[in-house]
Amino acid sequence: MNSDVTALGNSRSSSSTQLSGRQLFLAVVALAMGGFGIGTxxxxxxxxxxxxxxxxxxxxxQMGLLISAYALGVVVGAPILTALGARVARKTMVLWLMAFFxxxxxxxxxxxxxxxxxxxxxxxxxxxxxxxxxxxxxxxxLVPASMRGRAIAWVMMGLAVANVIGVPVVTFLGQNLGxxxxxxxxxxxxxxxxxxxxxxVPFSPAHQGASxxxxxxxxxxxxxxxxxxxxxxxxxxxxxxxxxxxxILTDVTGLPITAVPLVLGLYGVGMVVGxxxxxxLADWSVLGAIYVATTAMVVFMTVFxxxxxxxxxxxxxxxxxxxxxxxxxxxxxxxxxxxxxxxQSLAASLNHSALNVANALGAALGAAVIAAGLGYRxxxxxxxxxxxxxxxxxxxxGWRAKRLSSAAS
Numbered sequence: 001m002n003s004d005v006t007a008l009g010n011s012r013s014s015s016s017t018q019l020s021g022r023q024l025f026l027a028v029v030a031l032a033m034g035g036f037g038i039g040t041x042x043x044x045x046x047x048x049x050x051x052x053x054x055x056x057x058x059x060x061x062q063m064g065l066l067i068s069a070y071a072l073g074v075v076v077g078a079p080i081l082t083a084l085g086a087r088v089a090r091k092t093m094v095l096w097l098m099a100f101f102x103x104x105x106x107x108x109x110x111x112x113x114x115x116x117x118x119x120x121x122x123x124x125x126x127x128x129x130x131x132x133x134x135x136x137x138x139x140x141x142l143v144p145a146s147m148r149g150r151a152i153a154w155v156m157m158g159l160a161v162a163n164v165i166g167v168p169v170v171t172f173l174g175q176n177l178g179x180x181x182x183x184x185x186x187x188x189x190x191x192x193x194x195x196x197x198x199x200x201v202p203f204s205p206a207h208q209g210a211s212x213x214x215x216x217x218x219x220x221x222x223x224x225x226x227x228x229x230x231x232x233x234x235x236x237x238x239x240x241x242x243x244x245x246x247x248i249l250t251d252v253t254g255l256p257i258t259a260v261p262l263v264l265g266l267y268g269v270g271m272v273v274g275x276x277x278x279x280x281l282a283d284w285s286v287l288g289a290i291y292v293a294t295t296a297m298v299v300f301m302t303v304f305x306x307x308x309x310x311x312x313x314x315x316x317x318x319x320x321x322x323x324x325x326x327x328x329x330x331x332x333x334x335x336x337x338x339x340x341x342x343x344q345s346l347a348a349s350l351n352h353s354a355l356n357v358a359n360a361l362g363a364a365l366g367a368a369v370i371a372a373g374l375g376y377r378x379x380x381x382x383x384x385x386x387x388x389x390x391x392x393x394x395x396x397x398g399w400r401a402k403r404l405s406s407a408a409s
Contacts (some may be wrong), residue, residue: 020402021198024142028154030196031135034098037189038128040166041105042070042359044182047171047246047264050257051179056114060247061371067243067363069118073125074356078349086345090138091201095194097127097134102190109183125356132156133349136333138201141227147285153279153330160275160326163268168261175258223339224347226397231332231354232361234294234390237383239362240326240369241301242267245318248376253314263318270322278327282334287398289331294394296324297387305380329355335397362386 045066053063070153085093104124111117132155139151166185173181241248249255249263281289300320307313333351340347363409365386 026196026200027142027202028139028151028300030193030200031094031139031155032158032161033193033196034094034101034131034135035155035187036162036166037098037105037158037193038101038131039159039162039184040170040189041108041124041182041186042128043163043169043242043264044167044174045070045134046243047167047260048174048179048182049244049246051174055179056117061310061367062114064243064363064367066121069121070125070128071356071359071363073122075125075353075360076135077126078353079129082133082346082349085130085134088205090134090345091197091203093132093196094131094138094201097131098190098194098197101127101131102194103185105183105190106187109180109187129262129349129352129356130353133347134316135349136149136351137337137345142202149282149286149289149330149334150279151341152282153275153332156221156326156329156333157272157275159329160268160271160322163271163322164265165268167268168265171261171264172278175261178272221340221347223397224336224350226393226400227332227335227339228350228354230290230294230390230393230397231328231351232357233393234297234328234387235355235358236361236365237301237386237390238321239359240295240366240379240383240386241304241321241362243323243359243363243366244370244376244379247377248308249314252308252376253277254309254312255311260400263315266315267318267322270319270324270328273322274326277323277329278330282331285333286334286338287394287401290328290335290394291391291398293324293328293331294387294391296327297321298384298391301380301384301387302322305377305384308380309376 045063049060049063052066081097083094091190103126104120104126106119108117108120108124111120117350117360135155136152139155140148143151166189170182170185173185245264245267246257247258249260250257255263278289278293281292300317304314304317304321307317329351332354333348336351362383365382369378369382370376372378
């Protein structure tokens, strides 16, 4: 990995336990399974927006608030749960987080009405960021430092695979058997993940000297806040589009609603490709990967808005958008970890707080331009504008990192 942010701290834990071969594969797959379950529950609800609205007797816009409630849970839960678990062994912590996630999703399965569904979605979001943050650190300790970006990407690959397999399959089940089936499937995945982590992930102690106060010290880092803001604004543009992908595909592109699960699978394939490339880009240059990802988001969301009335180019752009979004995640995760080397767990979890503030922001702004009568193509152009601001923030973050590096040398 290059040295563009290494002056901000050594990202490796002193308690690393490197694995290789079959052991490494099983450990990473176990951690990625949690991402698969999280990605399935987070993204499937976007493809079942209309079915859920009909079942609960609310509008599509009100269903969009379920997305925002989940995102709010991530934002609140990531710093609080990570700080509270600062002294807990990392493997133990991810086991507790996955158990909480599983029970909360089963709560959504049995939610009696819209109000209780809002509460259950908020609760389901609470362990999301903390899980990914600590799982990313765990994965990073299992490989050499030169492979850290790829290790992070492998854990995040669970999100991508969820969009290839979990989201389309569960969307199909939801359309044909009832949309609440998604919560039963996610609960099962959560339980299997708990077992796999218990069996295959090696013990990893908490960081030496870890404490709630030390973890919260990450919030005093200006670089952490700059990195978070880059993710919030840049990914806000992405979610402005993706939150309404189902009505965009049906009302603008003219595809039948039965095609939505297949298109979501195509998006997921793009995420897998983007994650693989993004991990290698992060190992090459953390900040460079962020510049590439945000630039690509600006370009391709603009193009998607222009061509979304035509099926073939729209489908190609769905694949590309999935890839460009995934490019950003490993690098942003690495930047946050480097920005707070003595509070890595909290810094890593804040990546998902940022992404879910982006989720809530994008869904809300997308709803606003649609409600204003600008149509379902408008979120694409709104998203491109937000991604452009994200690129400018990334450049400012890089400039600040160089200043810090010069001051430290």
